[in-house]
Amino acid sequence: MESREAGSATDLAYMRMALDEARAAAAAGEIPVGAVVVANGAVVARSHNVREARQSALAHAEILAIEGASARLKSWRLEECTMYVTLEPCIMCVGAILQARIARLVFGCLDPKAGAVRSLYRLCEDARLNHRVTVADGVLAEDCGRILSDFFADLRKAKQGGRSSIKQ
Amino acid sequence: MESREAGSATDLAYMRMALDEARAAAAAGEIPVGAVVVANGAVVARSHNVREARQSALAHAEILAIEGASARLKSWRLEECTMYVTLEPCIMCVGAILQARIARLVFGCLDPKAGAVRSLYRLCEDARLNHRVTVADGVLAEDCGRILSDFFADLRKAKQGGRSSIKQ
Numbered sequence: 001m002e003s004r005e006a007g008s009a010t011d012l013a014y015m016r017m018a019l020d021e022a023r024a025a026a027a028a029g030e031i032p033v034g035a036v037v038v039a040n041g042a043v044v045a046r047s048h049n050v051r052e053a054r055q056s057a058l059a060h061a062e063i064l065a066i067e068g069a070s071a072r073l074k075s076w077r078l079e080e081c082t083m084y085v086t087l088e089p090c091i092m093c094v095g096a097i098l099q100a101r102i103a104r105l106v107f108g109c110l111d112p113k114a115g116a117v118r119s120l121y122r123l124c125e126d127a128r129l130n131h132r133v134t135v136a137d138g139v140l141a142e143d144c145g146r147i148l149s150d151f152f153a154d155l156r157k158a159k160q161g162g163r164s165s166i167k168q
Numbered sequence: 169m170e171s172r173e174a175g176s177a178t179d180l181a182y183m184r185m186a187l188d189e190a191r192a193a194a195a196a197g198e199i200p201v202g203a204v205v206v207a208n209g210a211v212v213a214r215s216h217n218v219r220e221a222r223q224s225a226l227a228h229a230e231i232l233a234i235e236g237a238s239a240r241l242k243s244w245r246l247e248e249c250t251m252y253v254t255l256e257p258c259i260m261c262v263g264a265i266l267q268a269r270i271a272r273l274v275f276g277c278l279d280p281k282a283g284a285v286r287s288l289y290r291l292c293e294d295a296r297l298n299h300r301v302t303v304a305d306g307v308l309a310e311d312c313g314r315i316l317s318d319f320f321a322d323l324r325k326a327k328q329g330g331r332s333s334i335k336q
Contacts, residue, residue, distance in 0.1 A: 057244040057268035058226075058235060067226060076225040091291060092263025095284075099260050100225035113298075116263070120296055121289075123259060128288055130281075 007139065011106050014038055014084040015140045018108070021048040021061065022086045022147050028053060032147045035061035035085040037069040037078070037102075044081065045069040061085060062093035066100045078102045086144040088115030088137070094123045097133055104134045108144025175307065179274050182206055182252040183308045186276070189216040189229065190254045190315050196221060200315045203229035203253040205237040205246070205270075212249065213237040229253060230261035234268050246270045254312040256283030256305070262291045265301055272302045276312025 014036050021034025025048035037045040045068030051059045062085055070076050082104040083097060088111040097105055105124065107117065116123045117135055124133040182204050189202025193216035205213040213236030219227045230253055238244050250272040251265060256279040265273055273292065275285065284291045285303055292301040 051244055055242055055244045056235060056238045057246070058231060058238075058264055059244075060267075063226060067224060070224045070226075074223055076219055076223045076227075078225070090263060090267065091297075092260055092267050095258060095260025095263045096226055099228075099258065113296075120294070126288070128281075 011084070011136065011139050014043075014082075015086070015106065015108060015144070017043070017046060018061075018084045018086050019140065019143055019147065021046055022144070025049045025061070026147060026151050032151050033061045033085065033087045035065040035083060037065045038082045038084070039069070039073065039078070039080045044072045058092075060090070060093050062089055063096055066096050066102075070100070076100065082106060084139075086140075087111050087148065088117050088119060090114045091116040091121065091123070094121075098123070098129060098131050101131050102133060104136070106136045106139050108137075108139055109141040109148070110137070179252070179304065179307050182211075182250075183254070183274065183276060183312070185211070185214060186229075186252045186254050187308065187311055187315065189214055190312070193217045193229070194315060194319050200319050201229045201253065201255045203233040203251060205233045206250045206252070207237070207241065207246070207248045212240045226260075228258070228261050230257050231264055234264050234270075238268070244268065250274060252307075254308075255279050255316065256285050256287060258282045259284040259289065259291070262289075266291070266297060266299050269299050270301060272304070274304045274307050276305075276307055277309040277316070278305070 018034040018036045022032040026032035030049045030052055034048045036043055045065045047061050047064035049061045069078055069081055078100040081102050083102050084106045086108040088107050094116040110119055112119050124135050186202040186204045190200040194200035198217045198220055202216045204211055213233045215229050215232035217229045237246055246268045249270050251270050252274045254276040256275050262284040278287055280287050292303050
């Protein structure tokens with residue numbers, strides 16, 4: 001647990017960038033989750049969920065951020081990297097973070113239904129795996145959660161009103 | 169457990185195709201794992217691990233097969249699909265299979281160090297998740313395992329001889 005680091009100025013700055021990405025997802029009618037990958041003090045990838053636009057279950061913010069970071073760094077090994085993501089990653093995304101050997105994961109709010117870092121599983125703490133990820137959670141958790149709850153509230157309203165512009 | 173189905177003619181035929189994909193990976197110096205996705209009796213994607221060539225930790229056979237199937241079917245929902253894969257999927261790939269709502273997973277040999285279907289975790293059986301996958305294992309397990317053990321034996325020989333053509 002690294003909650004003492006959860007509010008460092010650096011973590012807050014990158015999480016605000018991830019929140020900007022989440023807002024871009026919401027504006028496009030996608031579930032608002034954003035991610036940023038940082039290596040040696042530089043942003044090497046930033047992305048948001050585009051599952052509906054791409055019609056791909058793989059198009060979570062974290063997967064696209066790993067793809068972008070590997071392309072930028074020309075390596076599948078992201079051992080120098082920290083990932084910032086607004087929502088606790090799911091099983092697929094934690095698996096991808098482990099496969100890519102990301103050093104540190106910082107996330108915002110918990111996902112009690114699908115999160116695999118703290119909620120359903122604690123996959124970053126499994127000593128049997130050949131990689132471990134340092135985790136900090138709860139960074140701007142309220143903001144990260146609000147953008148999701150606002151999105152789903154708008155979605156319910158839109159459904160009640162018969163609008164279909166939001167795709168979820 | 170569906171081991172009674174593990175040897176059906178259909179399963180064997182598609183697993184042989186996945187084995188062909190695994191051989192193509194080995195020939196390219198990649199860890200030999202192959203995957204095939206079938207929907208309504210037709211192959212909609214086939215792929216093999218290309219992690220080294222693409223320098224992407226995401227480039228496991230299963231991820232590429234899901235990507236291909238979604239592109240072909242123009243949908244992130246692969247509810248009609250069966251995936252055949254030579255090796256027990258890792259956490260990332262099981263997560264992707266669940267995200268894509270694949271109906272059925274058929275795999276060959278176990279992966280005691282990283283498998284997340286039977287070995288380290290049994291993620292396809294988690295009632296808390298919003299999707300369940302029917303699983304059959306052990307289909308052509310010996311062939312699927314041999315291609316891996318041969319690959320790693322060759323790799324050790326190559327390393328001892330100072331050759332570097334195999335990238336793992």
